[in-house]
Amino acid sequence: MKVNSAYKFLLVLTNLFACFFLGLIFIGTFSMSPEAANPLNEQQVLLRQVIYGVGISLFFSLITLMLGLIFKKKMSFSGKYLTRIFLIQFFVLLIAYAITCYIVLF
Numbered sequence: 001m002k003v004n005s006a007y008k009f010l011l012v013l014t015n016l017f018a019c020f021f022l023g024l025i026f027i028g029t030f031s032m033s034p035e036a037a038n039p040l041n042e043q044q045v046l047l048r049q050v051i052y053g054v055g056i057s058l059f060f061s062l063i064t065l066m067l068g069l070i071f072k073k074k075m076s077f078s079g080k081y082l083t084r085i086f087l088i089q090f091f092v093l094l095i096a097y098a099i100t101c102y103i104v105l106f
Contacts, residue, residue, distance in 0.1 A: 060093060068085055
């Protein structure tokens with residue numbers, strides 16, 4: 001039972017860190033000001049934000065996959081389960097990022 005609760009705690013902690021890093025994009029947003037050294041147009045800013053969101057989602061999904069591989073023997077995970085949890089984690093983080101972008105930008 002300890003292993004199960006430790007795994008769940010690590011998953012929740014990973015998701016909290018992922019949401020924190022997905023929210024950071026709006027604190028340190030890219031500069032579109034004409035007074036900036038290298039001003040960016042809207043398309044460049046949007047492309048950088050999308051790459052950042054996909055990168056962070058992929059990184060934390062891979063951490064979730066690694067946690068599953070670490071706990072695989074003790075909790076008897078199958079390869080199908082690990083693939084499914086990776087894909088679910090990745091798409092949920094992307095959807096959370098898209099919703100956050102939509103709320104903040106519009």
